[in-house]
Amino acid sequence: xxxxxxxxxxxxxxxxxxxxxxxxxxxxxxxxxxxxxxxxxxxxxxxxxxxxxxxxxxxxxxxxxxxxxxxxxxxxxxxxxxxxxxxxxxxxxxxxxxxxxxxxxxxxxxxxxxxxxxxxxxxxxxxxxxxxxxxxxxxxxxxxxxxxxxxxxxxxxxxxxxxxxxxxxxxxxxxxxxxxxxxxxxxxxxxxxxxxxxxxxxxxxxxxxxxxxxxxxxxxxxxxxxxxxxxxxxxxxxxxxxxxxxxxxxxxxxxxxxxx
Amino acid sequence: xxxxxxxxxxxxxxxxxxxxxxxxxxxxxxxxxxxxxxxxxxxxxxxxxxxxxxxxxxxxxxxxxxxxxxxxxxxxxxxxxxxxxxxxxxxxxxxxxxxxxxxxxxxxxxxxxxxxxxxxxxxxxxxxxxxxxxxxxxxxxxxxxxxxxxxxxxxxxxxxxxxxxxxxxxxxxxxxxxxxxxxxxxxxxxxxxxxxxxxxxxxxxxxxxxxxxxxxxxxxxxxxxxxxxxxxxxxxxxxxxxxxxxxxxxxxxxxxxxxx
Numbered sequence: 001x002x003x004x005x006x007x008x009x010x011x012x013x014x015x016x017x018x019x020x021x022x023x024x025x026x027x028x029x030x031x032x033x034x035x036x037x038x039x040x041x042x043x044x045x046x047x048x049x050x051x052x053x054x055x056x057x058x059x060x061x062x063x064x065x066x067x068x069x070x071x072x073x074x075x076x077x078x079x080x081x082x083x084x085x086x087x088x089x090x091x092x093x094x095x096x097x098x099x100x101x102x103x104x105x106x107x108x109x110x111x112x113x114x115x116x117x118x119x120x121x122x123x124x125x126x127x128x129x130x131x132x133x134x135x136x137x138x139x140x141x142x143x144x145x146x147x148x149x150x151x152x153x154x155x156x157x158x159x160x161x162x163x164x165x166x167x168x169x170x171x172x173x174x175x176x177x178x179x180x181x182x183x184x185x186x187x188x189x190x191x192x193x194x195x196x197x198x199x200x201x202x203x204x205x206x207x208x209x210x211x212x213x214x215x216x217x218x219x220x221x222x223x224x225x226x227x228x229x230x231x232x233x234x235x236x237x238x239x240x241x242x243x244x245x246x247x248x249x250x251x252x253x254x255x256x257x258x259x260x
Numbered sequence: 261x262x263x264x265x266x267x268x269x270x271x272x273x274x275x276x277x278x279x280x281x282x283x284x285x286x287x288x289x290x291x292x293x294x295x296x297x298x299x300x301x302x303x304x305x306x307x308x309x310x311x312x313x314x315x316x317x318x319x320x321x322x323x324x325x326x327x328x329x330x331x332x333x334x335x336x337x338x339x340x341x342x343x344x345x346x347x348x349x350x351x352x353x354x355x356x357x358x359x360x361x362x363x364x365x366x367x368x369x370x371x372x373x374x375x376x377x378x379x380x381x382x383x384x385x386x387x388x389x390x391x392x393x394x395x396x397x398x399x400x401x402x403x404x405x406x407x408x409x410x411x412x413x414x415x416x417x418x419x420x421x422x423x424x425x426x427x428x429x430x431x432x433x434x435x436x437x438x439x440x441x442x443x444x445x446x447x448x449x450x451x452x453x454x455x456x457x458x459x460x461x462x463x464x465x466x467x468x469x470x471x472x473x474x475x476x477x478x479x480x481x482x483x484x485x486x487x488x489x490x491x492x493x494x495x496x497x498x499x500x501x502x503x504x505x506x507x508x509x510x511x512x513x514x515x516x517x518x519x520x
Contacts, residue, residue: 248507
């Protein structure tokens with residue numbers, strides 16, 4: 001299984017030869033407005049797509065997987081680029097919007113389904129603490145499982161919460177892609193994982209590799225890679241943490257988890 | 261042809277299925293002393309290897325290509341890691357040192373040679389301006405050519421100079437990997453390419469893709485990726501410039517150059 005971080009939450013996941021484009025946000029740097037009610041008010045995305053990306057390759061992926069449709073996960077550039085026939089898997093609450101965006105092959109994942117030999121299970125998530133989670137609307141994560149492949153859990157935009165712990169307990173994923181960045185509005189607490197949330201994830205999942213993304217690309221994500229790295233390193237749990245640069249492809253093999 | 265930037269000047273070049281590891285410097289961050297007579301005096305390398313790297317994969321590359329043996333291009337970690345039988349191509353001045361380092365299959369490239377269907381041509385380089393170039397010792401670049409592959413010119417540690425222009429004029433490379441970073445001592449001018457040097461390279465090679473590396477990983481390299489990008493962008497020549505993150509793999513196809 002290979003997971004390439006494109007930028008922010010956009011991933012290219014290859015599992016059993018099937019390629020999923022996750023949460024495509026493909027706009028050029030500085031072309032989208034900052035999220036309102038957040039600081040600093042810099043235009044988004046903060047950085048360009050990495051240089052290895054050729055946009056046209058995304059047109060021929062096997063499917064798109066959307067955790068939710070906020071514009072930092074599903075933007076107009078992606079909507080324009082992807083062919084209307086592209087299979088799209090999403091949470092049930094988003095399917096009408098995506099059909100409205102012009103897509104004809106939209107599959108809501110309520111609980112679990114199998115497609116091309118890959119089992120997709122939707123997981124719950126909380127895009128904020130307390131009332132903020134309701135205000136931000138429904139968000140999901142997904143677990144991808146296939147024979148002879150490591151189990152992959154993509155948290156989606158969530159803080160550390162019981163739902164994340166339950167998803168872990170239920171699936172015992174080998175690899176957890178955690179949407180970090182400590183995104184926040186000027187009040188109301190974090191809406192994605194902070195360094196402390198990643199620490200708790202490391203703590204409950206000591207045998208998983210934890211790949212932190214959703215970093216350094218959107219105006220309200222204040223957590224930097226180097227600060228996350230040193231925070232976790234100082235707890236003595238750095239070994240399992242993977243913080244890829246934009247564009248990096250990380251390969252995960254079943255064998256490495258069997259040894260643990 | 262694929263060129264992966266590992267970090268600093270360390271590259272993994274795949275051409276016709278043959279994998280060359282270029283200038284391996286594989287030490288962990290902060291484990292090497294700063295270059296003397298430079299500022300800031302931070303320990304090297306400044307950043308870790310990217311997360312996608314598995315050191316053991318370097319043990320099975322097909323060959324190593326060394327532009328010179330300064331320790332930011334050939335370090336003790338690489339010397340310990342690589343098998344003594346690894347084929348190593350280098351400038352003639354370095355072959356005894358590399359044999360001394362324990363390697364049995366060292367091939368000095370004086371002018372040009374063909375190996376596994378790939379033509380390697382050594383190019384001249386100046387690792388500084390005026391007297392500084394003599395002080396820094398001999399350095400080389402290399403051009404790699406193979407049938408149905410883009411021509412690749414790796415400049416090595418050099419400033420903009422007649423030798424670089426001559427290499428370009430002679431080979432008309434499709435891809436130029438330029439060792440940038442504007443490395444310098446506290447006096448004596450730059451010893452690797454500055455933003456202005458990259459601009460001149462863009463100017464003489466308008467149909468080449470120029471991939472800038474040797475950035476943000478060693479204490480005396482002051483040029484940042486974002487500053488190089490905006491400097492070149494402001495000249496209107498940004499299109500051809502590629503500034504990969506550590507770990508990114510850039511694919512170059514003959515077809516894209518045929519169109520130019």
